[in-house]
Amino acid sequence: MTSSPSKPTRELLFPELSDSIESRIAWFQHMQKNQPLRFRPEYNLWEVFRYDDVQHVLKNPNDFSVTNKTHMGLPFSFGRADIPDHRYLRGFVARSFQPGSIEKLAPEFTAMVDSLLEPARTSGKMEMLGELCYPIMERAVAHMFGLRIPGADRFREWSDQMFGQLIGVRSPDHADVVDLFEDQLNERKRNPSDDLMSELLAERRKDGRLAEEKIVHMCLDLATAGNAPLALMLAYAFDRFCRDPGLFQAVRRDPSLIPGVIEEILRYDFSWFNLWRTARHGTVLGGHEIKAGQYVVVWDSSANFDEKHFPQADRFDIRRSPNPHLTFGQGMYICLGLPLVRVLGRIVLERIVATFSDLRSNPESPMQTLDQMKDYIVSLDVVLTPSPVAVP
Numbered sequence: 071m072t073s074s075p076s077k078p079t080r081e082l083l084f085p086e087l088s089d090s091i092e093s094r095i096a097w098f099q100h101m102q103k104n105q106p107l108r109f110r111p112e113y114n115l116w117e118v119f120r121y122d123d124v125q126h127v128l129k130n131p132n133d134f135s136v137t138n139k140t141h142m143g144l145p146f147s148f149g150r151a152d153i154p155d156h157r158y159l160r161g162f163v164a165r166s167f168q169p170g171s172i173e174k175l176a177p178e179f180t181a182m183v184d185s186l187l188e189p190a191r192t193s194g195k196m197e198m199l200g201e202l203c204y205p206i207m208e209r210a211v212a213h214m215f216g217l218r219i220p221g222a223d224r225f226r227e228w229s230d231q232m233f234g235q236l237i238g239v240r241s242p243d244h245a246d247v248v249d250l251f252e253d254q255l256n257e258r259k260r261n262p263s264d265d266l267m268s269e270l271l272a273e274r275r276k277d278g279r280l281a282e283e284k285i286v287h288m289c290l291d292l293a294t295a296g297n298a299p300l301a302l303m304l305a306y307a308f309d310r311f312c313r314d315p316g317l318f319q320a321v322r323r324d325p326s327l328i329p330g331v332i333e334e335i336l337r338y339d340f341s342w343f344n345l346w347r348t349a350r351h352g353t354v355l356g357g358h359e360i361k362a363g364q365y366v367v368v369w370d371s372s373a374n375f376d377e378k379h380f381p382q383a384d385r386f387d388i389r390r391s392p393n394p395h396l397t398f399g400q401g402m403y404i405c406l407g408l409p410l411v412r413v414l415g416r417i418v419l420e421r422i423v424a425t426f427s428d429l430r431s432n433p434e435s436p437m438q439t440l441d442q443m444k445d446y447i448v449s450l451d452v453v454l455t456p457s458p459v460a461v462p
């Protein structure tokens with residue numbers, strides 16, 4: 071008797087990921103060579119390891135759907151809507167995320183980062199996630215979308231919860247956040263103002279197509295989904311600075327290296343990332359027949375170590391050029407927050423190296439990570455030496 075496949079979860083893929091990046095890279099490259107597409111009948115699921123195949127799946131939403139993804143995001147968030155709903159929803163907010171619009175916010179972002187760094191100029195200490203990474207996102211999100219956020223701790227809790235659901239390290243539990251955003255929506259209905267929610271409500275009044283529930287989920291998605299990965303990306307940078315003081319000093323001497331550091335961290339340190347799709351109909355991928363309804367997990371992290379696109383892929387190289395990593399996805403679902411990640415990430419690192427001449431891990435308080443995923447940094451205490459003269 072054959073048993074029917076069980077519904078896959080993201081956790082099921084964790085055990086194969088070794089804690090060491092080196093063995094992970096070796097595993098990705100082994101799979102690319104020997105089993106570039108692997109079928110797991112027990113879950114009715116394909117895993118895809120080579121760059122070109124990963125790219126093919128991401129760029130063909132007509133063959134591979136984002137709906138029915140098993141991750142537990144919000145039903146109406148961007149990454150779950152198929153064409154044409156997706157184009158309709160993304161169109162509303164895409165303008166705010168144009169690189170030009172984000173770049174215009176650079177002076178405000180710089181002032182926010184400087185005010186968060188100020189206490190560490192005196193104390194010489196900082197917990198980078200709780201005192202810098204999440205607070206900067208909280209301020210940026212509130213500023214960009216005009217959303218009311220009830221306190222830093224709550225903001226971090228939501229951000230961790232929503233991203234944790236997405237990557238499978240937390241069970242769904244977002245009812246209270248949804249309630250809070252519904253309250254804001256009702257308030258905006260009574261008192262419209264110059265913000266994203268009021269704009270979306272005005273759009274809804276035109277033809278009713280944009281349901282209130284969708285507005286709530288879209289705003290919630292924007293306000294929460296990207297914070298944890300951006301905070302993580304910065305944490306990876308600080309951790310690298312702690313482990314390699316030479317890197318910190320090189321960036322201090324030449325801050326134009328920062329964009330390269332960010333891109334290489336995105337390629338290298340997100341080596342646990344994967345994206346999920348479902349085959350809409352029978353199709354062929356890498357010589358294998360994929361059947362309608364089968365799950366397709368693309369290991370964009372594996373693609374980032376494919377030697378065909380990244381010579382000496384196992385080397386962390388901040389001068390790698392080009393660096394066409396797939397950490398933001400690709401095609402029509404490519405990360406909407408990408409310009410924000412690049413601009414805000416750059417400003418945070420620029421202000422750190424301008425304000426401090428040294429950054430080390432705090433020996434009294436080692437870095438903390440999640441038990442179920444060692445790559446997920448939850449706290450990083452550092453000691454900082456203020457620069458004699460802060461660089462303007």
Ligand code: HEM
Binds near residue numbers: 399
């Ligand atoms: C280092 C930080 C980030 C990483 C690595 C990242 C990664 C990704 C990836 C891989 C996707 C595509 C998912 C798929 O194809 O299934 C995505 C989509 C998305 N991201 Fe990000 N993200 C980051 C930060 C952000 C930020 C800061 C925001 C917003 C404030 C954001 C908003 C979004 C949205 C709205 C989507 C859905 C786009 C759509 O479906 O059209 N992300 N992100």
